[in-house]
Amino acid sequence: MNSIFLLIAGLGFMALGFFIYSKFIAEKVFKFSEDFKTPAHEFNDGIDYVPSNKYVLWGHHFTSVAGAAPIIGPAIAVIWGWVPAFIWVVFGTIFMAGVHDMSAIWASVRNRGQSMGFIVGKVIGGRARALLMVVIFLLLLMVNTAFGTVIARMMVNTPSSVLPVWGALVVAFIIGQAIYRFKLSLPIVSIVGVIALYALIWAGPQVPLALPTEMMGMSSTGWWILILFAYAAIASLLPVWMLLQPRDYINGLQLFIGLGILYVSIMLFAPDVVAPAFNENMPNGTPPIMPLLFVTIACGAISGFHGLVSSGTTSKQINNEKDIRFVGYFGAMGEGMLSLGAIIAATAGFATLADWEAVYTAFGKGSIGAFINGGGEIINQGVGISKEISVTMLTVMAALFAGTTMDTGVRLQRYIVQEFGEIYNLPALKNGTVATLSAVGICIGLVFGTGGDDGAGGLTIWPLFGTTNQLMAGLTLLIVSVMLLRKGIKSWYTLLPMAFLLAMTVMALLIQLQSFYAKEQWLLLVLDIIILIASILVSFECVSVLRKEWPSKEKEAVK
Known part of the structure; x- marks a missing residue:
């Protein structure tokens, strides 16, 4: 199988999804109205609630939800074969991810x-x-x-990425000032910003930067983690227009261009997919494809984290309700396109099947390294960019995606702590600084408290991400379905994806329970049980409301 076929087929189906399916959902199901006064206008405070240009906001949404997960998940899941991964990414994006993101933004916009x-x-x-x-x-x-751990390790392993990653912050700050303070032309600012970012990527290998291997008794990885969380804490308290939004926007453009370079390289190099369509020679210990495929590839097909971003930061910046389709559906589609590129890089970026099998010796071994090295080889062969710069560019892509997600994630965690303060009337937690320090403190405590200073603790509970993430997506669709039903709108377009996701994820959680028990991973076992019970109880609550609402609303619709 030639990779060009996968590329054209995948992009073609996604384009049909955007131009046909998303238009139908926007007009016939959610019925977006340009007359509705969005929270960005109603509560405009210049910090969190800011009416934003839909293209700038798309950049924020796309890069915040993408992270490293749409690369890592597909690059791992191809161990089962490229066909299942391809089908789930393409059709999951069209019928689930785009609808999920639009629905979560709409639900939040309609609730202040x-x-x-x-x-x-x-x-x-x-x-x-x-x-x-x-x-x-x-x-x-x-x-x-x-993500704090992943970024720190990238900067330790690839010193050429340090200058572009941190230099992007300076570029983003200047862009924020240019757009909002000086009202300069968005196209001109965008072009200059992208050129500056790629100049930094070119300069990265010329000026590699690295911290000392050990400093004051702590490894360089540990120091990078502390620096990253200190930055994320400060960034989460700044107005969104000053750093978060312009950083996400310009990174979105740069990352789309990088993805475009990878796609063009595939078209020119036309590498064959050496990985099997369905892998019948899987390493020992590889878990069953059903239901694990649907939680291994979360971001890139559908992701509950998107619902948190959609209702946490994106909804507060929607200028016009009709912008939700472009920002939400196309933002999710951008992530699907990234996952498509990851599948091709991780299956066609190898010379032979033996080379591919040498990397995929166990479940999880392919991961982000297969994307970076495979994609770097394709770019080098396709457009002639040196392997070193190609690898640096893809590493920076992954680090910037992870960094923007971490920025947004810390801000969202601050929101959650503040909401806890409001719900339980705890004045201290309502304070933004206290909430941020609490959120960051818990993260740092987990990183260093459950592991050494190499950041291993940051990945302690990551094995639960896929299942927790997909449960959150299913629950978001369930909540939206209740909202639609109460408005007299048939909710099959959200209920069917919800039912599929919850079924697959509960099955995966039960499989993980058995695995954690067998390996005596007690922390993961306890958290798995907590998440499973909480999700089942929330589902029961939602289903109870659905059963009460369904008959009466159906009759109203008939009338």
């Missing part, structure tokens, strides 16, 4: 920009809210600690 945790309290009840808030907090904890 509040988070899904807060919305469930209004739509379902207080018990469901308390349970869901626990799941949300654990999910954000997984994302922030893992």
Whole structure:
């Protein structure tokens, strides 16, 4: 199989999804109205609530939800074969991810920009809210600690990425000033910003930067983790227009260009996919494809973390409700396109099947390294960019994706802590600085408290990310379904994906329970049980409301 076929087929199906399916959902199901006054206008405070250009906001949403997961998940899941991964990414993006992101933004916009945790309290009840808030907090904890560790290790392993990653912050700050303070032309600012970012990528290998291997008794990885969380804490308190939004926007453009270079390289180099379509020679210990495929590839097909971003930061910046389709659906589609590139790089970036099998010796071994090295080889062969610069570019892509997600994740965790303060009337937690320090302190405590200073603790609870993430997606769709039903709107387009996701994820959680018990991983076992029970109880609460609402609303619709 030639990789060009996968590329054209995947992009073609996604384009049909955007131009046909998303238009149908936007107009016939959610019925977006340009006359609705969005929270960005109603509560405009210049910090969190800011009416934003839809293209700039798309950049924020796309890069915040993408992270490293849409690369890592597919690069691992191809161990089962490229066909299952390809089908799930393409059709999951079209019928699930795009609808999920649009629906979460819409639900939050129609509820004063509040988070899904807060919305469930209004739509379902207080018990469901308390349970869901626990799941949300654990999910954000997984994302922030893992991505902090992943970025730190990237900068240690690839010193050429340090200058571009941190230099991007300076570029983003200048862009924020240019757009909002000086009102300069967005196209001109965008072009100059992208050129500056690629100049930094070119300069990275010329000026590699590295911290000392050990400093004051701590490894360089540990220091990078502390620096990253210190930065994320400061960034989460700044107005979104000053750093977060422009950083996400310019990174989104740069990352799309990088993805375009990879796609063009595939078209020119036309490498064959050496990995099997369905792998019948899997390494010992590889878990069953059903249901693990659907939680291994979360981001890139559908992801509950998207619902947190959609209802946490994106909804507070929607200028016009009709912008939701472009920002939400196309933002999710951008992540699907990244996952498509990861599948091709991890299956066609090898010379032979033997080379591929040498990397995929166990479940999880392929991961991000297969994407970076495979993609670097394709770019080098396709457009002639040196392997060193190609690898640096893809490493920076992954680090910037992870960094923007971490930025947003810490801000979202601050929101959750503040919402806890409001719910339980704890004045100290309502304070932004206290909430941020609490959120970051818990993350750092997990990283260093459950492991050494090499960051291993940051990945302690990551094995639960896939299942927790997909449970959150299913629960978000369930909450939106209740909202639609109460408005007299048939909710099959959200209920069917919800039912599939919850079924696959509960099965995966039960399989993980058995695995954690056998390996005596007690912390993961306890958290797995907590997440499973909380999610089942929230589901019961939602289903109870659905059963009460369905008959009456159906009759109203008939009338």
